[in-house]
Amino acid sequence: MSNARQQQLVLALRLLLGLLLGAWGGLHWGLQGAVLMTWTGLFGWTLLVLPVFLLLRRLPRPEGQPRPTVAQCLRAAGLEWWAYEKVFSWHQPFGEWRHPDRCDAGYRGRRGVLLLHGFRCNRGLWQHWARQLDAQGIPHVSLSLDPPFASIDAYAEQVEAAIRRLEQATGLPPLVVAHSMGGLALRAWRRAMKAAPGRLHHVITLGTPHAGTLMAQLSGAPNARQMRARSPWLQALAESESADWWRRFTCVYSCCDQVVCPSGLALLPEAQTLVVPASGHLQLVFEPSVMALVLQRLRAD
Template sequence: MNGRLQRLSSLFRWIAGPLLAVLAGWHWGPWGFVGVLLLFVVGPALAMLPGFLILRFIPPAPGLPVAPMGDLLQAWWREVVVVTRVFSWQQPWAEHQEPDYLPPPEQARGRRGVVLLHGYSCNRGLWNGWMRELRRRGIPFIAVTQEPAFGSIDRYAPVVDRAMRTLQDHTGLPPLIVAHSMGGLSARAWWRSVGHPQDRVHRILTLGTPHHGTLLARLGTTENAKQMRGDGEWLNQLARDEAGRWADHFDCLYGHCDQIVFPAETAVLPGARVLHLRARGHLQLVFEPQAFERALTLLEEPALSRAA
């Protein structure tokens, strides 16, 4: 369903744009055709720009930098590129281009695997680049699509649990979770649903996850968007259930140019290790080499004590 919705949206954009340009050309001549076509080509990029510029006026926590204008403009342009790639190709048309990788048991045993969790309104196609590189390195992985796309985050726990159990049964080791945005909350909700056992997960690397909510969620109307409101009961209950017992399992990668999860400090859990990136937008965090390198490092780290 997630991929089908994105395919319909992609088709509408690429069919409606040229069609309206032809109609404009018929009514207003060549300049009308060119003007409407340009609007469909550059309009989405221009529509993204205010989301970055507003970050100049949202003060971060003490000690964190206000994003310089140059960083915001760099982040905006990088984000335009990756958003176009992800929402025009990877997710609508290449969601299943890269299958999960479970090598033969004799190769997989003792080789820690990775579960990849996407964020809001995305699907597993987001991770195509990661999946190709993990397969090249012989690292087992499962990337899930969390559905229903706009349902409760708690409803994603069973599919996460299946992926975690499959990889652990196949390799003999608890997997690493790498999660973008809402996916980090899915990971936390899953761990709560199974009682926070220390032997079910190795580490959790979150990329731009709204651990403490995001101001943008106040505009959301879907159930999972409302759950990402910082003053909402869902996030507050999640934190109470955890009681700060296992933040040492987390690495939080974030940036001060994130136009979706802000203020910047909302993407960091107290007690977690933190990696801060400059001039990177929200989706760009997935494509950042430092994110993949951190995941490789975490795969090699020793297991934490069960008493942690």
């Protein structure tokens, strides 16, 4: 079953649960009960996640970063709810292929962008990126890494093919924007292909668990096990890399990231960093400061 089909199924189950709970609430408490229970069935997961955002205030942070305030945690939770609903209820289940890649000979001499999604996602994640890049005439390729729950090493050939497309179309090394697991897929590509750092212009990772994450304990999928904090796979990956390679990275992170936590796990040695306050894990993809950083890097030599 494809990633998009899986998400359609989950959405259908949520809708069914909302309808059943709404009918039950209506029978017992009338209209108000129906509305309340329908909301619980559709969005009750929000109430489970909210305490996680507040607990982030107690976790270690990168040196120099202040503890997030309660207001920042609540703001991050609200933005993350909206980002989740956009991505998992619409963009990915129904819009995976809505925006085609822009990568042909007409873009010769214009640096391209490769967009890599994270765990449980597909290329539909990047719809708003595709629109903005199209508007500025920037070539781009986005992948649906497949199969969705395989080893991260299995994606190397797909990443290589996408990079070659951009190289051949533009004549320039591409810039890579990778959310979450996508950053690890890129690092695994370099190891598998023994690629020189110069094949890429720059890499911007958004909430990538470079040193793993505690949340990966919640899944037994091969790629999730590889993302567990300081897993043997991650340690071997880091040992295969050089400081020159890491210096091509900018690691974007947030102390309100409820998935990659503690937030210091999203950093690489020698890499540049950008902290985005009051942003949850998925919301990092929608932050205007991230797009501004990408455009700045595209203009850089």
